[in-house]
Amino acid sequence: MAVYNLSLNGKKVKVDVEPDMPLLWVIRDFADLKGTKFGCGMALCGACTIHLNGQPTRACQTPVSSVGRNDKITTIEGIADGKMSIIQKAWIEEQVPQCGYCQSGQIMSAAALLKSNPSPSDSDIDAAMSGNLCRCGTYDRIRKAIHRASAEMKVADKGIGQR
Amino acid sequence: MGKIPTSRRDFLKAAGISSLGLAVGISGFTKDASLKKITPAVLRLEINPFIIIDTSGGITLVNPRPDMGQGSTQAVPSLLAEELEVSLDKVLIVQSDGMGKYGSQTSGGSSSVRGLWMPIRKAGAAAREMLTTTAAKRWNVALSECTAADGKIWHKASGRSLSYSELADEASKLEIPKEPKLKDPKDFKIIGKYNKRLDVPERVTGKAVYGIDVDVPGMVYAAIVHSPMIHGKVASIEDTEAKKVKGVLQVIKTERTMPHRTSEAVAVVATNWWAALKGKRALKVNWDNADYAKTVDTASYFAATYEAAKKEGVNFEEKGDFTVKYANAKEKLESHYETPFLAHAPIEPENAVVHVKDDGTVEIWAPVQGPDWAMRDVCGYLKVKPEQVKINVTLLGGAFGRKAYHDFLLEACHISKELKRPVKVIWTREDDITQGPYRPGMLSHMQGFVQDGKIAGFHHHAIGESIVGQVFKGLKEDEADPWLSEEISTANNKYEFAGASKVSWTHVKTDIPVVWWRSVYASNFGWGQECFIDELAHLAQKDPLKARLEILPDERFKKVLDTLAEKANWDEKLPAGSGRGMAVFKSFGSISACCITVSKKDAGVKIDKVVSVIDCGYYVNPDNVKAQTEGNIVMGITAAIKDGITFSNGVCDQTNYHQFNVMRLNEAPPMEIHIIDSGAVPGGVGEPGLPPIAPALGNAIFAATGKRLRKLPFDINNIT
Numbered sequence: 001m002a003v004y005n006l007s008l009n010g011k012k013v014k015v016d017v018e019p020d021m022p023l024l025w026v027i028r029d030f031a032d033l034k035g036t037k038f039g040c041g042m043a044l045c046g047a048c049t050i051h052l053n054g055q056p057t058r059a060c061q062t063p064v065s066s067v068g069r070n071d072k073i074t075t076i077e078g079i080a081d082g083k084m085s086i087i088q089k090a091w092i093e094e095q096v097p098q099c100g101y102c103q104s105g106q107i108m109s110a111a112a113l114l115k116s117n118p119s120p121s122d123s124d125i126d127a128a129m130s131g132n133l134c135r136c137g138t139y140d141r142i143r144k145a146i147h148r149a150s151a152e153m154k155v156a157d158k159g160i161g162q163r
Numbered sequence: 164m165g166k167i168p169t170s171r172r173d174f175l176k177a178a179g180i181s182s183l184g185l186a187v188g189i190s191g192f193t194k195d196a197s198l199k200k201i202t203p204a205v206l207r208l209e210i211n212p213f214i215i216i217d218t219s220g221g222i223t224l225v226n227p228r229p230d231m232g233q234g235s236t237q238a239v240p241s242l243l244a245e246e247l248e249v250s251l252d253k254v255l256i257v258q259s260d261g262m263g264k265y266g267s268q269t270s271g272g273s274s275s276v277r278g279l280w281m282p283i284r285k286a287g288a289a290a291r292e293m294l295t296t297t298a299a300k301r302w303n304v305a306l307s308e309c310t311a312a313d314g315k316i317w318h319k320a321s322g323r324s325l326s327y328s329e330l331a332d333e334a335s336k337l338e339i340p341k342e343p344k345l346k347d348p349k350d351f352k353i354i355g356k357y358n359k360r361l362d363v364p365e366r367v368t369g370k371a372v373y374g375i376d377v378d379v380p381g382m383v384y385a386a387i388v389h390s391p392m393i394h395g396k397v398a399s400i401e402d403t404e405a406k407k408v409k410g411v412l413q414v415i416k417t418e419r420t421m422p423h424r425t426s427e428a429v430a431v432v433a434t435n436w437w438a439a440l441k442g443k444r445a446l447k448v449n450w451d452n453a454d455y456a457k458t459v460d461t462a463s464y465f466a467a468t469y470e471a472a473k474k475e476g477v478n479f480e481e482k483g484d485f486t487v488k489y490a491n492a493k494e495k496l497e498s499h500y501e502t503p504f505l506a507h508a509p510i511e512p513e514n515a516v517v518h519v520k521d522d523g524t525v526e527i528w529a530p531v532q533g534p535d536w537a538m539r540d541v542c543g544y545l546k547v548k549p550e551q552v553k554i555n556v557t558l559l560g561g562a563f564g565r566k567a568y569h570d571f572l573l574e575a576c577h578i579s580k581e582l583k584r585p586v587k588v589i590w591t592r593e594d595d596i597t598q599g600p601y602r603p604g605m606l607s608h609m610q611g612f613v614q615d616g617k618i619a620g621f622h623h624h625a626i627g628e629s630i631v632g633q634v635f636k637g638l639k640e641d642e643a644d645p646w647l648s649e650e651i652s653t654a655n656n657k658y659e660f661a662g663a664s665k666v667s668w669t670h671v672k673t674d675i676p677v678v679w680w681r682s683v684y685a686s687n688f689g690w691g692q693e694c695f696i697d698e699l700a701h702l703a704q705k706d707p708l709k710a711r712l713e714i715l716p717d718e719r720f721k722k723v724l725d726t727l728a729e730k731a732n733w734d735e736k737l738p739a740g741s742g743r744g745m746a747v748f749k750s751f752g753s754i755s756a757c758c759i760t761v762s763k764k765d766a767g768v769k770i771d772k773v774v775s776v777i778d779c780g781y782y783v784n785p786d787n788v789k790a791q792t793e794g795n796i797v798m799g800i801t802a803a804i805k806d807g808i809t810f811s812n813g814v815c816d817q818t819n820y821h822q823f824n825v826m827r828l829n830e831a832p833p834m835e836i837h838i839i840d841s842g843a844v845p846g847g848v849g850e851p852g853l854p855p856i857a858p859a860l861g862n863a864i865f866a867a868t869g870k871r872l873r874k875l876p877f878d879i880n881n882i883t
Contacts, residue, residue, distance in 0.1 A: 001409060018409055018438070025437040034376035035369015037560070039510045040592040041440075044820040047510050076369035084368070091367040095359060095786055098794060099232025100366030101373060101511045101560025126829035133820060135510050135561045136232050137797025139831035141790070 005069040008033070009078025019065035023057075024048045026064050027075060035076035035104045039133070046132030049105035050075050056112040076104035079111055086156060087111050090149035098136035106132045110146050119150055212264045214243060214286050216294075220314070220328035222249060224283075227259040227268040228275040229532055230362070231509075231559035231566065232794075233849040234787040235275045237360045241783045242279060245353045246287030246346055248311040249327075252361060261534030261554040269533025271567050271679065273751035273847020276783055280845045288343035290334075297334040298325050348781070348842070355840075357786050374530030374557040375514045375589060382516065382585040383412060385578050386439035388429040388448050389419060389598050392459050392813035394674060395450035397427045405431055405446035410438025414446060415581055420544060420573040421600070421676055422634045430578050436589055443591075456813035458674040461504060461604060467671045468606035468626045472499060476624050476667035479643035480652055483663030485610075485622050492612035492620060492662075496698055500607040500691035501874040502857075503807025505680055506823055507602075511560020512595045513571035517578075518585035519545065525552045525576070526585075530559040532567035540569045545576055563798075564679040568600055568634075596823050597815035601808050602680030603628040603673075607691025612662060613703040617713050618696065619662035623651050625688055626669045628677050643668035650684045651692055655749055657717040658696075675810060681798055682850035685750040689854030690861070690875060693746035697862040698871065707862065708733055708745055715747075719841055723747060723756045723778050730837050731758035731774040738762075741771070742866025746858035752846030753779035755792070757799075757855040759863040767880035768864055770800070770832040775852055777836070780843035789836040792852040796834050799856025801826040804879040 006013045008031055015030045027036050027050070036059055039047030043058040050059045051074040052067065067073065079085055084092075087110055097103045106129070113120055113128035120128065125146055134142070215223040224243050228235035240254040259265040267278065291311045298316035299306045302323060310317050315324040348354070365371040390396075402414040410433045417430040431442035457463065489495060515529035525547060531537040534554045541552055559566055575588040590598075608624035631646055632638030638645075643666075649655060651666055658664070680686060700710035708728055715721060724747060728734065733743065740763040747756035755777045761768040775792050782788050805824045809816045817823040861872045870882050 017435075018441075020441075021435075021437045025435065028376075029378075029435050029437075032378075033369070034372070037373075037511070038375065038589070039512070040820050042592070042819050042821070045510060045592075080368075084364070088364075088367045092359065092363050095363060095790065097232070097363055097366040098234070098790060099230075099509070099511070099559060099561045100363075100371055101232075101509070103367055104369045107367060130827040130829040133510060133825055133827065135508060135563070135798070135825060137794035137826070137831070138790070139797060139826075139828040140793055140834055142828060143831075 002065070004064050004067070006067060006073060007069065007071065008073045009075060015064070017064055020063050022060050023050065023062040023064055023067060023073065024059035027059060033075050033077050037101055037104055039102070045102070046105040046109060047102050049108040049132065051108060051112060054112065054115065056109050076107060079107065085111070086152045087114065087149045090145040090152060093148060094141045094145040096138050096141040096145050098138055102132060102134045106134065106142055110142070110149070114146065114149060114153065118153055120146060213283065214290060216290060216327050216331045218328050218331055220326060221255055222247065222253055222327070223255045223257055225259050225265060226256050227265045228270045228279070229258060229534070229556045229559060231270055231532060231562035233270065233275070233791060234360060234784065235270060236362050237358070237787065238276050238783040239279055239283060241353045241358070242283040243287040245351060246284045247291055249314045251353060251358060253314060258556045259534055260556070261538035261552070262549060265535070268535040269567055271532055271564065273849045273851065276845045277752055277847055280781070284345055285343060288345050289340050292340050292343045293334040293337045294327055294330045296337060297330045301325065354783055355781065355785070358784055360787070371558050373511050373560045374516070374528065375511055375560070377516045377528040377557060377587070379516055379518065379528070379585045382587055383432050383434060383582065384436040384439045385430045385432050385575070385586050385588045386436065386443040387417065387574060387588065387590065387594065388431070388443055388446055389594055390426050390428065390450055391597070392450065392452045392455035393598065393676060394424070394426045394455055394459070395452040397429060398449040398451045400429055401447040405442040408433070408438055408442045408445055410434045411442040413582070414442070415578065417574060417577050417581070419570050421570050422568070423636060428574065432578065432582065432586065436587070440591065452813060455674060459810050459813040461675070461809045462811070464671065464673045464675070465501065465604060465606065469499065471626045471669040471671050472606060472608035472624060474669070476626065476669040477641060477643045479647045479666040479668055481663070481665040482653065482660070485620060485663040485665040488620055488663045489610055489612055489622065492614070494702055495610070495612035495620070496702055498609045498695055498698060498873055500609060500694055502605050502687040502690050503875055504604040504675065504809070505602040505802060506596050506599070506808050507563040507565035507680055508595060508820070508823060508825060509559070509561025509563060509565060512592055513566070513590040514588060515572045515575040516585060516587045517572070517575035519576060519580040519583070521583065523547060523551055526555070527553065527572070528555045528557060529572050530557050530562070530566055531569065531572060532559065532562050536567060537569055537572060540573060541576060544573050545580065563681045568678045592820065593818045596817050596819060600676035600678035602686060603630065603677040604807070605684070605687035607688055609691055609695040611695060611699045613699060614662055616703050616705065617661060618699045618703060618710055619660055620664065621658065621660050622665040622667070623688065623692055624667045624669065625651065627671055628673050629670050630677055630679055630683070632670060632672070633677055638670065644670070646684055649750060651688045656692065657720050657749065658714050659716055660714060682750055682853040685748060685850070685854040686802065689746065689748045690857045693748060693855060693858030694861045694873065697744070697858070697865065711747065719754055719778055719843065720747065722839055722841070723754045723776050726837055726839060727756045727758050727774065727776045730776065730835065733758060740867060742863050742868070744859045744862025744864065744866050746855035746862060748854035750847070750851045750854055753777060753848065753851035755851045755855055757859040759859040761860070761863045761867050763867055765880065767878065767882050768867055770860070773832050773834040775834070775836050776839065777852055778839040778841045778843070779846040779848050779851065780841055781845045782838065782848060785838055788838050788848050791848045792836045793834055795850070795852030796856055797826050797831055799853045800860065803857040803860050803875050803877070805876055807876050
């Protein structure tokens with residue numbers, strides 16, 4: 001066992017775990033943040049997607065020992081800084097989730113996409129989102145929600161509609 | 164909209180008024196879910212075991228259909244809110260716990276709205292009537308002068324109103340009306356209207372609690388080593404390395420109890436699940452596999468189905484003497500259509516938390532499709548009474564039929580009983596894919612003939628493993644699978660053949676575990692039925708849609724096909740290399756048709772568009788009907804062009820999503836859904852959209868390329 005100091009959603013978290021434990025299980029079972037999901041354990045489904053220093057990362061394939069104390073880990077619980085983000089609101093507007101289990105990962109991937117590319121084309125969305133499986137088949141709505149969030153972000157940036 | 168057929172079942176009479184033992188807590192959850200505790204002290208008017216109106220203004224509905232993404236936590240309360248004249252957000256939902264008083268509680272067979280449409284509406288109407296009567300009495304005015312709206316009873320003439328909470332106590336003393344007057348559908352404010360699902364916010368913020376998210380004090384974790392050939396016995400366990408893994412507490416022999424048989428397994432128990440998984444990887448189990456290399460095998464299974472196709476099956480139904488007429492027919496065809504075994508592969512793998520306590524009581528937290536079935540299975544397995552068992556149903560991270568099969572739950576029961584402490588079992592994705600149960604692979608042996616330019620003879624010989632036979636041990640040797648009635652009987656699909664028709668069955672058994680998968684056999688037999696109708700239409704030199712209309716006199720089917728033709732521009736000419744295909748199938752009370760357009764691309768084809776039409780009778784939320792149909796399109800295409808499950812020498816050839824691929828976002832085609840307002844009795848929504856998808860695609864590929872595909876899955880990028 002070894003002690004790791006992590007920066008998780010802006011908070012300092014200290015855990016005493018095995019060095020090879022994937023961040024997924026550290027986040028879920030030691031930091032008690034259950035929004036990040038286990039789906040495949042092989043980085044095939046994207047249900048465990050988090051941000052590591054802003055980059056979408058598969059937590060199931062990221063050993064805790066590879067994460068430094070200054071690396072910023074963000075999970076679905078920290079994505080909106082306590083408030084519902086524009087992306088999450090778009091997800092609600094489009095009524096994206098069915099079972100919802102994959103949607104934390106979908107939203108984390110979408111958030112990273114929109115940060116690096118505020119106006120993604122359909123092919124940009126294909127490239128960024130195809131690592132996240134949804135067995136319920138909500139893909140059409142995920143695409144619509146990303147376009148909606150993109151439009152909403154532009155409005156917010158211009159200060160239009162701000163009160 | 165027409166008159167609503169009423170259910171014969173007199174729900175209120177059957178349910179009666181029971182005791183106030185309705186406090187369904189969720190203590191032990193890690194987070195505050197959408198379910199809340201009810202304090203028995205505030206309960207006042209209990210209309211039946213499902214509905215409580217309390218004196219603080221709260222309305223509680225016990226939802227007897229777990230939500231696996233199909234939207235039952237909106238659909239069921241909508242039925243109540245509509246009749247009770249309250250907005251949807253006023254109804255608190257509590258998930259039923261499997262106790263017998265709640266009756267059938269399994270989300271399956273697309274049954275939620277179909278089954279609860281009348282009972283819940285009647286209960287709501289009864290409550291409204293009792294509250295109205297109470298108010299009228301209190302004001303000493305005529306009942307006809309009082310109306311219910313916005314959670315209050317109003318007396319318009321005097322402008323007075325009383326809230327339900329003010330009336331509940333007194334109303335509870337009245338007799339429950341036996342035949343309360345239901346609202347006229349033209350006055351519906353919630354049913355049939357777009358409403359956002361109130362459970363969506365928790366599903367986009369990580370707050371929703373699924374089975375895998377449950378933690379209870381003192382809990383340990385288990386990872387299971389299952390038999391690679393499903394039924395092998397443990398010959399020896401070498402656990403020295405596994406026990407060296409930090410956090411591993413114990414290695415114990417356990418068992419996987421399926422409905423029809425039990426197989427041996429080994430559990431690695433640890434202080435956290437990662438340690439349990441590492442222990443599992445370090446553990447060596449030697450298996451006595453007997454002859455399972457031969458009997459847990461898909462190639463030999465399918466070979467047996469093709470052999471069976473050479474012989475007559477057991478008749479399920481026959482109209483006219485098909486055999487003679489087919490033998491004498493001049494224009495006839497014979498084909499074989501094959502569908503593979505499939506895993507459900509919900510993204511949340513199978514998991515359960517169970518605490519078998521020292522005092523003999525049991526508490527369960529698990530993503531199960533039916534707490535009633537889970538109760539039955541747990542009581543049977545642990546030899547306890549329902550009163551000793553508390554089942555907390557969590558949200559389900561997808562299920563598609565898989566989580567109504569409780570092997571994973573009974574494993575957790577076994578391990579907790581052995582360890583005498585709460586345990587969380589989580590299956591790996593590899594467990595999920597390699598262990599089953601699966602949708603059975605099936606063969607459809609088709610024969611048909613054409614007379615006077617019309618499809619006049621049709622024989623569907625369904626061949627394969629029976630879910631009824633294997634899961635329920637409920638099929639006699641000389642009996643056709645009764646579930647064919649829901650799938651390919653002429654009573655269901657409504658085709659009328661002027662010559663003769665026949666549905667027959669041959670049971671080919673396998674040791675591969677099988678179970679229902681989204682739309683059950685319809686997902687198999689829709690492929691054979693609707694592709695073969697297409698073949699016969701071409702033999703008759705008819706347009707496939709018009710050929711169907713000639714033999715489908717049923718008005719609802721006609722409307723569905725006419726709508727599909729219009730919305731998909733069926734008659735519009737396509738450029739060379741493109742083609743449209745269509746299929747129609749009725750299952751679980753709803754008719755669904757699909758038109759798929761494809762165009763040639765390199766060695767394969769590209770799906771340009773999918774148009775689906777559904778007539779599900781009365782529905783609750785059109786947006787949810789669309790969402791479910793979109794899901795069925797994705798899952799239906801996945802089942803056609805992605806991986807099937809195969810077993811070679813006893814072992815599953817697929818292990819995770821890299822070998823059992825499911826459709827990804829970049830592969831999802833543009834799709835369009837149209838709902839028909841038929842005003843018919845509600846049908847299912849969760850499954851009926853799926854069966855027409857694969858045959859519509861196969862027929863489109865034939866139209867575009869001239870290649871007739873008869874075996875699923877196929878490689879859409881390489882059509883040969």
